[in-house]
Amino acid sequence: MKNRLYPGVAIAALTAMTALPAVSQDLPDTMVWTSYDVGSAGYAEASAIADAFGKEFGTRVRIQPSGSGIGRLQPLLTGRADYGFLATEAFFVSEGAYDFAIKDWGPQQLRAVAGRPAGITLIAAGDAGIETVADAKGKRIAFVAGNPSVNVKCEAILAFGDLTLDDVEIVTFPTYAAAMSSMTRNESDATCTTPTTSQLYELAESPRGIFYAPLEADNEDGWNKLLNVLPIMGPSDEDIAAGLPEGEIAKMAAYRYPVITTTPDKSADDVYAFIKALDESYDLYKDGTATMKRWSLDLSGKPAIDVPFHEGAIRYLKEKGIWTDEDDAWNQKRTERLDALVAAWEEFAPQNADLSEEEFAQAWMDRRAEVVAGLN
Template structure:
């Protein structure tokens, strides 16, 4: 009798829990349906969001907001981690995903078709920003017990992590060397194969310096390691104008600001910041983009606490991106929502038109160059030296040799 009675109690308890959960689910669904009923937009059944690798802040961020989107609307979203920025660009262009993360420095490299972007699918493309993911600081990190106190202590023989899998990390190191007026062969470049290894080689003592971000997961781990870490502040332009100009000519697409997010060891220091944006193809459905951006704004409170840096996905930060001088064109669906919210003006529109013209002109040039290369039997591949040289010669002969980032910078 005792066992039977206990069984009934347990069964009734399970029924009560199940009933409660079902009731809660129905309540959430009802709320969601009420919200959807206010707008008869028909969401896509599913789509993919392309992010950096698992373990990065941007992957975790995408998981946070897409989970909420899938629970509040009929659409289902898959987060698709890519091994590097080259793949993210290629996957967006080939419809592996509908949205991809990209920061300005990567966008500029793509539009110049440098390194791994010099491919048929990953080269210049008319993509448009729709929303801000994070405002991320990037800077030079050393181990906590390092003798290197500032970037001026870096010199011949310094061991520097060199991440070949990431274009913007490579550019960051090249910019550092440009500031110091050093060549590659004057320092020891420690090649690493992944974003995590780029930090680990410093904490393990195999490299002296790496460029990384305080908001990145590996930086938090490194900060908690036995020797901890330190960050080297970006000098003000007035300290050495010529050196800073050399640095900035290489490292375009960043805004220097005081660090207020990520690993505490970086807080209060002056570092470059990247506005990391979600991109779609320029020809994507304006209604989809409009409703997604609208949802991101209206549902912001529901996901801003789901990940450490999710609060950065605010309309205020998107407006900050515009006020600092948008570095990539926006999609018309995003502009439509900004206009509706009073966040768009004539100056933004003028810059938008200039950015679109630059992008479409570069895409047309790249398409023509690939067609001409094909006529000569040249395979379009970043590993094919003939194609790389052909593209460079085409740029010089057609007056587009100037780095794309400099063209955008000239709009300021």
């Protein structure tokens, strides 16, 4: 591979004032998307795509940025947003895991439209003395409040170095942007994120500098420990990263970010029109950031991804010759897992409503593990 709720609302694209070929797309005049904070890779990419939609189809997009997974999900699940540019909170909420293993949440039905491949590793200030993941022992690691997407990946990456959260000093910041910029301010020593987040370029140019702790593909023991915590990543060679000299490779983990996500009750025709527009406006946004070429549907429209693909997206991907029988099999299996967890929750939640939040969450995580084991 070659490689950014409510309070902040950004207008990412304005209606184009030229003749537009949008009739065939049947896109709405306006849409609302959620994304990570301003300054994140997800926000930058959502903004570039929104701008392309405005220029090509006259669609006006309003982006609601939020530093927490819950803040990005709530507008989507309550119908106040059409699509979310999500991170791994899409996987977690579909499982009812971590921050979503509580009475008010549980497994939620979501569907993917597309999601580009992304890299992640432990990213440290250059003067922090962290050359391997194991070197992070006793160091200050930046976490984001209410954001299991970042935090659990960091927990998994620390496990690669045979470390647990007890082996490091967790410093929790209220927003993603605050956590990512904390190293430059010397409020933390390392964090885990995508290597093209804008704050990392500032870190790379700062007196502290930047360093990417390697996740070597041939470290079988390290990878087994990482995947025991979070089984949705794999080895990745990344050559686009803040402060990485041209021609060098950083050994990271790969996952999907951002994942364009919607609800299953979004009509197939609406989602078909959206992914068709995403494809046909590709030339307008592909140079928007260093990694946006990865939105090509031959990369972003394929499993594995955090949640099942939406039927409207699959229809278009089949027309393009991208979607295969193997992809259908993956999607069916992922849908069965999600349906099984939702059904288990519907039985479990009322039966355990009298438990404390902590007891409830632990009991659900145990039940979830049973359901997942029964599917294998």
